[in-house]
Amino acid sequence: MSETSHMPADPGKAGPERPRLQLHTGQRIEDPTPRNVWDIEYDREVWRLRELGIKAKIAHILFDRIPQPWLKDLAKRWARWRLSTGLGAESAASGTRAITHFAQFLASPAVRVVRLDQVDRPLLERYLAHLHADYAGRAVHRNFVGQLNLFFLAIRQHRWDDTLPASTVFFPEDFP
Numbered sequence: 001m002s003e004t005s006h007m008p009a010d011p012g013k014a015g016p017e018r019p020r021l022q023l024h025t026g027q028r029i030e031d032p033t034p035r036n037v038w039d040i041e042y043d044r045e046v047w048r049l050r051e052l053g054i055k056a057k058i059a060h061i062l063f064d065r066i067p068q069p070w071l072k073d074l075a076k077r078w079a080r081w082r083l084s085t086g087l088g089a090e091s092a093a094s095g096t097r098a099i100t101h102f103a104q105f106l107a108s109p110a111v112r113v114v115r116l117d118q119v120d121r122p123l124l125e126r127y128l129a130h131l132h133a134d135y136a137g138r139a140v141h142r143n144f145v146g147q148l149n150l151f152f153l154a155i156r157q158h159r160w161d162d163t164l165p166a167s168t169v170f171f172p173e174d175f176p
């Protein structure tokens with residue numbers, strides 16, 4: 001075997017297994033570790049839906065305001081799952097907004113939740129009071145409760161994190 005036998009037939013061309021990257025200087029280089037578009041977007045703080053091949057009224061799903069890494073990872077898993085099952089981008093983004101609002105509540109000095117196993121029914125009751133003070137029964141209030149409940153259900157259903165307490169659930173009476 002010659003020294004050049006493991007070189008590409010035409011080093012100037014990038015095949016599908018070795019995509020090229022465009023540098024700001026106009027110079028092109030080959031990406032040494034090819035990844036699919038979902039892998040690239042998943043790592044981002046802001047998902048660009050067009051890059052995922054999703055045409056929607058919205059352009060992005062935002063994760064940059066979720067300060068807890070453990071919650072951000074779960075939010076991303078949930079959003080990716082929802083999008084990959086055909087749910088509309090607007091619904092996935094609505095769920096992410098509900099998680100973001102909850103994350104801000106968890107990070108507040110009065111609450112300071114740092115692990116999923118601390119999210120229990122008494123905490124949800126405090127969150128319901130917080131939502132009522134902020135939104136007093138408006139549509140966004142109901143949406144945040146419903147989306148967050150779907151999120152908790154998905155965590156259990158897919159066993160993304162078994163530390164979520166069984167008491168972490170909203171009941172029909174909790175909806176405004």
